[in-house]
Amino acid sequence: MVGADFMPPVDPEIVNPGLPAAFAGIFAVFFVIALIGLAVSVYIGIRKYAVIKRAGHDPLTVDAALAAKVLDSDVLRPAPAEAAGGRAPAKSLEERLSEIDDLHTRGVISDDERGAARAAILGG
Secondary structure, X not given: OOOOOOOOOOOHHHHOOOOOHHHHHHHHHHHHHHHHXXXXXXXXXXXXXXXXXXXXXXXXXXXXXXXXXXXXXXXXXXXXXXXXXXXXOOOOHHHHHHXXXXXXXXXXXXXXXXXXXXXXXXXX
């Protein structure tokens, strides 16, 4: 008899195999770790927002403000030699004489060379 209420016998393992107990446990551990990570991230974000706000800055634009400050700093400005078209700025008379004396003190140049260099610097 083949009718609407006739169901052939079905193996319950095939229809509803379920999750193995080990897989369900591992899934639960990962789910808990993900929830903890999300909670910690939200907590850190709220704390950072509060610290920046307390310092008197806009927390939503603080990264742009920092970038603008760094870009305007003297550290990123071109060196005077670059700004002058590749020429190094002229050293003062004292700096040039000091360099000669330093070279002599370190033994790089002799007494005669030091005297000649000083005379050339002082002579123009």
